[in-house]
Each structure stands twice: as C-alpha cells, then as structure tokens.
Amino acid sequence: MRRSRLFRRLMATTLPVALVLGSAGTTAVAEPLRGRSMSSYGLAGGIDAPTAEMLPEGTLGATISWSDYGRRSSMVFQVLPQVTTVLRYSRVDGVREFENEEAITDRSLDVRVQLVEEQGWRPAVAVGLQDFLGTGVYSGEYVVATKTVTPRVRVTAGLGWGVLAGKPRLIDASDEGGTPNADEWFRGSAKPFASVSWQVNDRLDVVAEYSANDHIARYNTGQVFQQGKAPDSNLNLAAFYRFGETYQAGLYTIGGNTFGAQFSIMLNPRQSPYPSGLAKAPAPVRPRPAPAADPDGWSGVWSQDPTAQPAIQTALGDAMAKEGQALESMALSPGRAEVRVNNTRYVSHAEAIGRTARLMTRALPPSVETFVITSTAQGIPTSSVTLRRSDIERLENTEAGQIAAVSALTDAPATAPGLVQTDGIYPRFRWSVRPYLSLGFFSAKDGLTYEGGGQARATYTIAPGLILTGAIRQRAFGNIERRGPAIPGQRGRNYTFDEYRDNPALETTPEGVPRVRSDTRMYSGNNKPTIPELTLAWYAKPAPAVYTRVTAGILERAYGGVSTEVLWKPANSPLALGAEVNHVRKRDFDQLFDFRDYEVTMGHVSAYYEFPQGFTAQLDVGKYLAGDKGATLSVTREFANGWRIGAFATKTDLSAEEFGEGSFDKGVTLSIPLGWATGQPTQDRVSTRLRSLSRDGGAQLNVNGRLYDNVRDSHSAKLYEGWGRFWR
Template sequence: MMRRSNTRRGGIRLAAVMICATAGAAADAQQERLSRPYFTEIRDRIPSYNLYGLPGLVDMPTAEMAPDATLGVTVSNFGNTTRGTLSFQVLPRVIGTFRYARLQDSNIPGNRDGDYFDRSFDLRVMLLDETTFLPALSVGLRDFVGTGLYAGEYVVATKEIVPGVRVTGGLGWGRLGTNNPIATVGTRPNTVNGALDPSVIGTGGEANFDTYFRGDAAPFGGVSWDIDDNWRLKVEYSSDDYTIEETRTTSFERNSSFNFGVDYTFDNGTQLSLYSLYGSEFGAQLSFPLNLKTAQISGGNDPAPLPVAPRPAAQINMLGWAESPELRASISEQLAEALIDQGIRLEGLSMTARTATARIDNLRYPVRSQAIGRTARTMTRILPSSISDFTIVLTQDGLPLSAVDIARGDLERFEFEAAQEMYPRVRFTDAVGRTPPVFDDVYPRFGWSLRPYLRYSAFDPDDPLRTEYGVRANGDVVLAPGLEMQGTLAYPLGGNIAGAADDTSTRLPSVRTSFPLFADTDGLRIDDLTLAYYARPAEDFYGRMTVGYLERMYAGVSAELLWKPVDSRLALGAEVNYVRLRDYDGGFGIQENATPEQLRASDAVGDGTFPELNGHVSAYYDLGYGFHTQLDVGRYLAGDYGATLTVAREFENGWRVGAFATQTDVSADEFGEGSFDKGITITIPFAVLGGRATQRTRTDTIRPITRDGGARVSVPGRLYGRVREAHDPEIAKSWGRFWR
C-alpha cells in the first residue's frame, strides 16, 4: 500500500509539472485571446467532454452545451473504470447521452467474474444562456433511466470571466451529493448515509422519479482555461465521494477531492485528454465530436449538371415534331440516354405540343430535389422548344409517388439565382392519373451485390460485444412496376453471436432472445427472401403486400396500407402480419411458434406459445426542424399489446439520429432486465466515404438490452420510408440542392 501511495503522490507531482509547463509555454497565446470579444463563438465552439461523455470539466458537469446537432463519442479509462459514451445535442438547449461502463475487480451484485457492466442515460437542459453579466444555467439528470449506479442530479452555472477562462459552480444530489454535503432535501430512497446502497442497484430501465433532487446536496466547481485553439487546462472540486468504487472494488482509493486535466484538440476536432484524479489515479480519454448538420457529403466524382438550354424565340411555335412518331421516339431515346448518364432512369415519357411528362426513377442522389433539378435541366436540352411546361413524376421501383410541375420559362429565368427562388414556382401533386405508361424495355430490372458484412450484438454481460462476420450476396428483380422480388444469402466466416445464452430473466416467450439459435449455423443461409407488391389503390393511398422469409427469424405474410397526401406532414398507416418461426439453419423450413428450445413453458405467459398474428396502426408526423415522430399502437410478437414512440432528427446530408421507447401491458418483472424496450438509432450515409453520390445508408440500433417484450417483426420495404422522401415537405428541406 505504501508503494501505491508513493506512486500516487508522484503522479500528482507529475500532473502539476505538466500543467505548469504547458501554462507557461502558452502565455503569449493567451495575450492574443485577451484582445478578442468576450463572447465570440461561445455557442459554436466544441466543448470539453468530461469522463461521463458530456460537456464538462474532468468528472463534474458544466452548464455548457455542444453546438446544435453535435454527435459526440468518448472512450475513457481511469483506475478500474472504463466508460464509452454516445451523446447528441438534440436541440441547442438539450443534450442526451447513452453510456456503457465497466467496473473491474467488483463485488457489486450482478457482476460477472469480477466485472460489473452498467448502462445509463443522461439528460441536460440549459435554462439560461450566458450573457454579459449572467452565467449559463443548466439542470441535469444522470443515470435517470438505468441501474442507478451513477444516479445523480445537478444544477450548474458556468461563466466566462475573461476570454478563454470559464468558472463553473453547481449543486449536486445523489452521487453528486455525497462528498461534504451542505444541505438535505427530503429523503432519498435506497441510500446509506446519503450514498446509493450497492445492494439495491436494480435491473434498470425505469425512471426513479421519487429520488430526483432528493437527499443530501453537495457543491462542486472548477475552472477551465482555453490557452489557445488547441490546449485547454482544467481543475475541479468533485462532490462525488466514489463510495461504491472504494467499498465494492479492490483497486480504487479516493485520496483527494481535486481533479486536474489537460485537453489537446486536433485540427479535425478530435480531443485527447489526460487526467490526474482523486489523488490516486491517472486517466485518459479520446473524444470524437462531429456536427451532423454541417458534416460535408462528398460527391466530387459526379458529373457536373447540364446547364439550362434557353429556347430560341423563333422555334417556340414550331410544332411539326408533334406529328412525327419517328421524331417523338428519337426524343425519348435521347432523353433516356442523357438522364442515365446523370444517374436517373427514364421510365416513361408523354408529350403534347406544349407539355411533357417524364416518369423517372432516381438511382443515385440521396435527395430527390437534386434528381428533379437535373432532370428538368436535361429536359430543356432535349425536348422541342414548343414545350413550355414540364411534369416530372417521381417513382420508386415503378410505384408513382408524386408529380412535380415546373414551367420551362422559370428554369430559364432563375438558373443563376438561389434555388429558393424556384421553389415557390414549383407545384407538387399526387401522381395518380398523371403518370405516363412505362416503356416496354424498362422491366424486368435486375440488381445484385456481393459484400463482406459485420453483424454485432452489444451489451451482453458475459461478452459486451459479440460479432459475426462473413460474405453476403443481395439480389433483387423488379418484375413489373410495383412487383419486386429480393433476397439475401449470407455465408458466415466467424464470430461468437451463437455463443450468447438464451436469457432467462424474461417470463415471455423467446421471440427475440432466442436469436443465438438462429446464428448457430456454419453454412450458407437465407437471411430473407420476399416477393412484394406495391400499389396505388386511390389518390393519397399506398398499399403493400409482402410474402416470404421476412427476416432471419420469421417468415409469413405482411400487408400494409398508408394514407399520405403529397403536401401533408401527417401520415396514417396500418399493418397486419401473419408470421411463423423459421428453422434455425436458415433454410426453407418453417416451425411452430413454440419449441422446447425457445420457450420456458413453466414461466411463459399464457400457454407458453406466442401468436401468429400481430400488427399495428401508426401515425407519422413531421414536426419541422428535421424532427420526425412515429407512434405505433398494436400487438407485438410475444402477444403483448402496447405502443412505441419514435422521435428522430434528420439532416439534409443523410445523417439521422433517433430514439424509441415501447411500453406494453407486460410488467417490468415479466419483461426482465431493462423493464421496457428502448434504444437509439443512428443512420450513416455512405456518401461520407467520398466519391460519387449514393443513396446507400447504414442504420444501427443501440438497444441497451434485447428482450422479448415490445418486439416487432422486421419487414423490408415498409411504405412510409419510401413514400415521404418524394413528397413536398421532405423535398422542401433539401431544395438547396435543386441546381446541383
């Protein structure tokens, strides 16, 4: 122990020398900062992320926020604690966080071989902006939906007193109220001497409203100094006494309330932080902030858009071409060839002496506005001068989605103006009754790909990250407009997902927790194989019927009806599914929805089986500011009834971050660990990799724990995602790309 203590004192001295040396070397840089305005770019700069993955000092929070739409990923380690955090600046004043932590050498109930793994969510709201005389003021909840290991609440203020120097002071409850408390507010349940009792750390998932801002309250504070654009020094006084780490682990001691840190920010925004903590430990952290709103999407290898071709006045009234079938056919061929070079397929074209309607399928561009603009400009170069009005019908695999009316004269007048000058002159209508016939040679259409794949399963306490990797072949054929067959073959080469245990903490049928049984195969398997038919039964209505092997676990039939006017932010839908379990080997076999391997009949709800029929009614609404909401109400795979609320923020460049929560008639005890289904989704546009524009994306779901309650079947090609991208409210958001 004496040797360990000497090491700690030596570490503190080294940290002090490092901070003093850095401060002395940066004195000249600070003089330049003193000449700047006090509040220049305060809200636009990337903050320092603390060890909990939020804007803060070292371990303590500040009142600061990241720039709006910043996605922050941090990985840190100190002592026996490792934390990985994902934070998102949901709104300029609201930031949310998901955290996964590992405590080594622990005897906390629920540990696995001495390691305890914890999942937690945080939320912080800024109440007041910083002004010339007043500090920024924020309130935060830490681990408010989790096990309670890190649970705490705080009110904190931060003020820049001179350029680059910010002072923070706050009052904390829960863990943040355990070191030298100065007041007590009521009684906080599940605590011993003001600190969380480790023996009552729960399975998590439920908000503990009766504990918020209750119990002992303690002060914390600190100072940060931005020496220049790269270096930052921090010192803080911590109000967390780390009782759990000291009493329930064998490798942590808290000898001081003061922490010290230094950040270095690289030119790309990545931050490296080094810390001296609690008089006994050294720590390090890497932070990767990315602003999704301003993230650039490369398309440098795409061909330049064609310029608008003004019509010679003498040719505007030349109509002879309209009576020549040969000329009309030649015009269609020329337009089709010109558009395919732009990544757009011409599926049909109808023309009169003064109007032209082009039916197109956008094959390349992530946003429809860019495809509309390129199609319109190409039409000005190919179509006869007498045609003054264009209609562009947007389709998806032959399904008409919307019709866009554009006056040719407006294209000629506003080509060199901002795209927003064109938007009020464009009209969006439903495509029903306005769609030209499909060319004979468009369908059937084939497509395929062969790529490596990586599937992962996170947060298994026995192995926090399980993976499966291999080769995957995708194929699709559009047999006729709206009739599509698609399938995926996978050949796994390795991984350990199959080694995950079928969790027994849930009393529901194993509709999802038995997935490892479906991964335990070495040969070629069918991940999905479906035949789908899409139709327009009436104006504003869309229909889908899908049959086949819908996903890795289930086969069956799925039917969906969607009501979505082309100019409306609101959509309503209904889906019904009849499903059966597939055989584990990934072949063509079908089994009953109850097997000895999957069901724990003595504990299962009802008779130990789960129903074949499930479905939902859904409401979708575009809130504006990039926010979309979806509410699904109905019956889930395990036979439970309830609702799922999804809120997502989307950006013009294709990034998307969302969160969802499902509550059903299943109790927390029946659901098992996690109490109810919830998670975060992140969609990454492949265009960030550079090169040509592409519509390909990857969506990952971060679900703290997979359970059987609130589970839905995965059906490819659901309607809302296909339809809304071609409608007015969505196109308006990206209209700035009309001329690109």
C-alpha cells in the same frame, strides 16, 4: 431529508421551463456555450463533474474512458442547440455481479438542458439528470453555471445531488432497471462542485476540478467502494489534446490516487469531409432558340411525327441514366411533358428533380412549356412537381428558394393519360456482392461483439410494383458465438446451442412469454451460408394519397410469412396514417427454409407527423411478436444531407417482471448516408439500432420496404428541406 417548500416550487418550475426553453432552439438570441473538452461521462466539459457547456447542434460523438473507478463507453447526441443526451455503458470495478467478477456492468442515460445562454455578464446555466433510467450507480442531478472569464479561461460552479454530492442512492440488487427514478430527483442534501478550464492553445486544454463524488455504490446488500477505496482528495486534474475537429485524447487524475485516460470522436452531420461533394456537375439549362430560328419546334407541328416521342424519350432516358436515374415512362404533347422518374442515386430528391428539369430543357422541343416531374418508389408514383420551362430558364443562376416558389407539388395518380413506358425498363435485374459487418454494443457479458463476411443480393423487378428480392450471406469472422438465452435463476449462465435447439419447451420463459427476441444469439455465429431475406413484394396505389404493400416469403433472419400494409400520406401533409398486419412463423436457427412451431398474427396502426427542423414522430399501437399489446413512440431527426438519428421506447401490457431486465424496450437508431463520408452521390447507408438489451416484450417484425420510408422522400417536408440542392 425533507425538501423545503421553496425547493419543491423551484423544481416544479425549473424542469418544465427547461423542456420549453430547450425545445425553442430557433428563438435563442445568443449562441449556446460550446464545450472544448469531453468529460469522463461523455458530455461536454469537466472531468467527473458537469458544466453548462453544449456541443454544436447535431453533433454525434463517442467517448471511451478508463480508470480504476470505471470503464465507460458513451454515445452523445446534441439533439437541439440547448439539449444534450448521452447513452452510456459502463463496467464499474469493485462491485461483484456474477461469475466471481468483481465488477458490474451498468447502462445509463443522461440529459442536460441549457436553461440560460451566456451573454454579457450572465453565465450559461444548465440543469441535468444523470443515470435517470439505469440501476442508479451513477444517479445524480445538478444545476450548474459556466462563465467565460477570458477567451481562454472558463469557470464553472454548481450544486449536485446523488453521486455528485457524495450521496449515492440505495440500489436494490434485484432491480431490473430501465424505469425513471423520479421520486429521487433533486432529493437529499446537495453539495457544491466547481472547475476551471484553461485553453492553453488551439489544441491543448487543462482542467482543474473540485468534486464531491467519492465513488461509492450503496446496495441494499451492503456498501462498496468502486475501486476498493475512496479518492484521497476532492481535487481532480486533466489535460486534453485535440487532433483537428474530430478527435480528442485526455489524461486525468481523480483525487490524486487514481489515473485515467480517454479518447473521444465527434462527428457533425453539418460538416461533411466533402462539403460540395464529388459528383459530376449537371448539364446546364439549354435556353430555347428564338421562334424564327425553329418555327416547327415552337408551333408544335413536330408532335404529328409518330417517331418524335420515341426518339425524344430514348435520348432523355439515356441522358438521365448517366445521372443515376431511370426514366420509367413519359407523356408528351406540344405544350406539356410528364416524366416518371426513379431516383436511384441522390439522397435528396430535390437534386434528382433539378437535374431532371435541366435535361428536359435540352431534350424537349421549344413548344413544351410545362414540365411535370413525377417521382416513383418501388414502381409506384409518389408525387409530382410541376414547373414552367420559362421559370427554369430564368432562375437557373438564382437561389433555390425562387424556383421552389414557382413550383407546385401535388399527389400523383397511379396512371395518367398518354404515358408510354420506356423500352427495356421492365423487367429489370440488379445484383451486388459486397462485404457486411454487424456490430453489437452494450452486451453485459460480451461487451463489443462483431461479425463480418460477404453477402450477395439480387433484385428482380418483374413489373412496376412487383419485386422479387433475395440475399445469401456467408460469415467469415467474428466473436459472436451461437448460444441460447440466459438460464433463469442462474445469472451469467446460458443454455448451450444444442440444449435450446432440441428442447422446444425452453422457447417460452418461466413467466409464459414466448422467446421471440431473447434467443437472437441462436441466429448468430453460423459459419454456414444463410438466407437473411427472400421475398416477393407487390406495391400499389389505389388512390392518389393511398399506398399498399403485400410482402411474402422469408421476411427477416428469424421470421417468415406474409406482411401487409396500407398508408395514407398526402404529398403536402405533414401527417400520415397507416396500418400493418403480419402473419409470421419462427424460422429454424440455420436460417434456411425450415421453420419452428411458433407463429403469430400481429400488427399495429401508426400515426406519423413531420415537425420543423427535420423531426419526425411516429406512434405505433398494436400487437407485438410475443402477443403482447402496447405502443411504441419513436422520434427521429433527419438533417438535409441525410443523417438520421433517433430514439424509441415501447411499453406493452407485460409487467416489468415478465419483460425482464430493462423493464421496457428502448433504444437509439442511427443511419448515415455513405455519400456524406465519400463525397460520391449514393443512396447506400450504414444503419444500426442500439438497444441495451434484446428482450421479448415490444418486439417488432423487421420488414424491408415499409411504405412510409419509401414515400416520404418526395413529399413536402422532406423535399423542401433539401430544396437547396435543386441546382446542384
């Protein structure tokens, strides 16, 4: 159907305006309309049809929904107050895919932008794209408005295209998916949808909905109903029950002839189970005595005693060790003290600096007025915070912004005059034995995969910047079995482990692409001990804002070799530039000390930029593990308490056919500090990278200890975002 000139103009202006308004989260006058229930597609509001509602900013949630029309697992993230994204994995019944299964597995991505916030008589208005990167089973677009009629009743009305209008897009059965279907957005005839939600009480919500979705999938090989039949009517009904602020369960009916159930969990980085934490309170600032009470301390004559600095350094180091910090070295004069500190406990470096400053007031003689606290990472100095002792004494009971205003952040030189290394700090040996759990999501064949066991890990710091690290892992349970990649032309069938291991010719795809990641299951499911990492790393700082790293050994479970890196990152700049070159060889599948034939030299140049509200963008351009060349764009948001949520996309010179299903690499990253959930201060994290498929194009090397992540914690953007913890 041909679009009118008015409609084309509307779409040409609506989408850019949506992006601009959605990104201006801090300029909004009204609060975005908050959703009270989750739809079967994993977004706020509705059942099968959308609303204009949002979630609290930063919310990360998951919804599992089941009915005869589909089984959907969705992960939602409220990127900004007006921008919601959803990554979804679905099994759609009624459509044969392979192995005689009457279902297809579908991965899809949605985005919803609230253009106008509810205020007074004006409803909230949103525009959304549904399944705009998948194969199109759920593909549709909408413009929707939601209005609060009474404090407990909301009404929604909107126009939908695609499946939301009962006009599903034609899907090419051979389509690999993964590319935007922009030429179909807001195309064809539109149909209305509507809903009414009633908040019965603080826990129960009831929703009635009119939807035009007839649950049909149209393939170029034929049209099929997703359940074998269409709904009896366009009316859907649901009831949702909340358990506290985190969990919600729901029952719904679609068209009166199909029933479904769902469960949702919502987490918000801003709402920790232990808002104040369970850490021991820091020692209070100790005011200096009057000059008449300690004339020698104020005059500086103490500095002439050769035993003074060793005694002070030992006392301060012992006190800092109880705070989870290592005093690596110290320079002391009558009026100035510099300490170089390795923070091993606190997610926020500002908290580590604040606790160090308090301890310095208790350990140093009264004549020392200038405190320089230099943070280190991997044995190299990253930044220095300079404070006046009188300001610390004067501002202890004020808000942290005042102490920030009188502090100075500078780049730290590699060495400084008068630094004395703390006795016994090097060499240093640390070890741990703990369980591990690996989860796999969005597998078309296996669904959720998991593997668990035990891991022993040890680190031997030989000297500042010279670190030996090793780990050994033993699997105890799991449903991840060892197998080769899919057999070309036989969808649903894979090479056996022995077939793939014994035939090196299979390690290249028929299109000539080396299998650098698509055979990752060959490294899983090993019931014997494995060595995931064994490296020697050397970190250095040849100039105040320049850092280097050289790592050699077994770098990750699939590759070993040498990785080199250089980073330029001034302490007060949001911009950083880096370069990395790696020469690696593929490991044998037993993950011990043998290697296979494939080796490659790869690397990239990188640019990093830190934006307000905790956003960091990273652009990598270079050569990847399979020898393909291209670029990766990553965007990550980090909250003050350490939560990190991001997304990435990689496009290289491989064609969609060479890359395979998915067309290009993309995924989501998530990292949650354990301290958020336990209340105990720790730098340990639970991290994962979710990607719908493991393909060879755009594959990066996984190396621990990359420079940017080590350096940025004590630099301006990250440090001052967490400055509110200085007095914690």
